[in-house]
């Protein structure tokens with residue numbers, strides 16, 4: 001009788017441990033601060049995937065993050081979203097740090113020394129470059145990866161970025177490389193029902209040539225990740241993209257402001273931790289805006305609309321905290337800057353619209 005009870009108790013303990021294990025199984029996404037570039041390491045049920053590796057200058061950071069921070073020796077799959085050097089530059093360090101099973105790229109050949117060095121290093125390790133076909137899927141631990149682009153090859157290398165959606169439980173992550181509006185449109189036409197995602201890695205560092213309104217409205221991300229360098233000369237991320245995300249109620253995380261961003265999905269929700277936190281999200285925009293103005297003092301990018309305050313007679317960019325914190329009754333919308341000025345409104349000194 002005693003032995004029977006002990007067996008039963010052991011059985012219950014093992015069952016509870018297993019349940020606990022199942023509950024602990026997570027999808028971890030580390031979106032690394034590699035300055036102006038993209039790099040992400042994903043871990044799911046012991047499987048490891050790396051999507052892009054930043055510029056060649058990020059090599060040391062990539063090596064140390066993989067080996068020291070994460071303690072990894074093996075990567076199951078490396079994905080080079082497209083062959084530009086701000087995406088494949090640091091992937092050589094990943095090949096040096098870890099053994100690798102598989103490399104996926106959208107192109108076998110691209111005439112750039114950084115990509116060709118990466119290709120040579122892969123060849124030395126007997127790793128062929130494989131092109132994932134749009135419409136196919138691949139398991140990744142308990143997650144499922146769907147390849148949604150490129151469906152056909154475009155003339156612009158950015159539009160040949162691997163577009164992939166990773167589904168884990170009811171949560172999902174959409175990685176877009178540097179896909180611009182033509183590739184977004186292709187995905188919208190072919191897979192309109194498969195784009196909605198909890199997290200969007202915003203295309204092309206938040207450039208205005210990506211993240212079209214139709215695409216963002218279809219994806220409707222709760223969280224957006226932007227890999228971008230502090231005060232970069234490209235003016236990334238664009239104020240138009242930030243505004244569109246803001247208007248969808250998306251939480252925006254940017255490597256220039258938040259540093260490295262760590263997301264965890266338990267299958268039902270996604271939590272975010274970042275290296276730096278910004279007490280007030282409004283200050284993030286102010287800070288970036290100031291950085292943007294410093295880098296390109298003569299240009300003032302167009303906003304899609306402006307928000308005036310009927311009391312102070314000032315007008316703001318929609319993402320300025322002067323606008324986000326304004327009470328509804330004081331708010332007036334202007335379609336253009338000129339319209340606001342003609343109505344007698346002064347530009348806000350912080351967002352400088």
Ligand SMILES: [Zn+2]
Nearest residue numbers: 084086178204
């Ligand atoms: Zn890029």
Ligand SMILES: [Zn+2]
Nearest residue numbers: 082084158178
């Ligand atoms: Zn690119």
